[in-house]
Amino acid sequence: MTPDRITPTGTAFAAILGKDLRAELRTLQSLPAMGLFAVTTFVIFRFGLDRTTLSGSLAAGVLWATLLFAALLGVNRLFVAEREQGGFDAIRLAPIDRSALFAAKAAALLAYLIVLELIVVPIFALFFLDSAAALGPLAAVLLLADLGIAATGTLISSMAVHSRARDLLGPLVLLPLLVPLMIAATGASEPLLALGGPGYHRFGTWLAVLGLYDLVFLLVGYAVFDFLLED
């Protein structure tokens, strides 16, 4: 094949991402489930912890544990259509750079997570927080953490979907991988959600850790993703 007949990666990326978002909008397979799961988990924490308001480390822990587990639901479904309806074969046949698939799937997961958080984090604030003052700076933490979850989630999900116990394997491998991300995200959120207004203790450092995590796993994903599509 001559190089000029390869579809530009940008076009392929946009096509796959557009397909994914359209499919999600029409079937609503992942997002409503993730949202419902998150809100129900808040209610469970309300009774599990027997608290009506949360602040500081407890608030950060509840928020991030919930978001992480809700994200796992989306991660599990990310490649199911590709596997069951021959999408992987189509990608293999298409004259495109394979990393376009990784980038598009990670972008789709990122979009799901952002939409999820746009709905669920205000509900969290409404349920548990005294004021919404922390939500502004919290958005930066959320965005950086989402990027990391999207990178590792896409990588693990693309492998887990080929396994026998795919719903089991994804969370099993992904959770320990996400521990450093969880540490940094809760570390940054804890002072933000503290009683008496948001604080910024070591805020920049934690954001830098999150950024480093994103960078490392986006690069790893980009480097190894080709090997996952060979057959």
Place this chain on the structure above:
Amino acid sequence: MYSQGLRPLSIATVVALAAGLALVFFYAPLDADQGFIQKIFYLHVPLAITSLVGFVVGGVFAVLHLRSGERRWDAWSYVSIHMSVIFGVAVLITGSIWAKASWGHWWVWEEPTLVSFLIVFLLYATYYPFRYAIEDPERQGRYASVFAVTAGAFVPLNFMAVRMAQSLVHPRVFATTNGGLPGSMLLTFLVCLAATALLWITLVKLELTAKSASGQLKRLRRALEGPVPRAGSRIAPEVS
């Protein structure tokens, strides 16, 4: 071919281990603060270092496997990670004993190195179910290598994050770097480290030799059209 040099290597390991233990009990001075229990340091820390380096070495073999496509590198990677997980169990147990003796608790969340190690260990423990869940052997090897590379990148990142999460109120109680050690302790520690590393290498070579022998046996049986025994393990790569 894997058995080459195994005998001298085993002898060197035994000698180094014996020398290390002799130094620990008869040469290294008692620690002024912690007394006798501090001697577990000569076992715990070399095990931890060997185990972590072994994980990273497994990742390097995985890169070789992905680049060359030769299955023997997958076997090297698998055995490296396998041995490091076993060493990891010993690290967690000796760490627990040390924590119990010096703090009175079996588990101490304030020790960042031990906590980081637990997280790394949990991640690598999923390597087995991960391999087990993928049936096609070729794909299994490829995915396992991707796992090993990803996890190898994870190890330093995780140590950094956990170290930073410790509030500054808790000083680090043990200096795991050699900075504060007197010469006799440092010498003992280095001998123990070398002995543990030798032990790791010997065991890795031994396991590869065993795998290679059973692989050859299987091929011979197949050539003679005799009964081929069912594979003992579905997750270990076959070695030629």
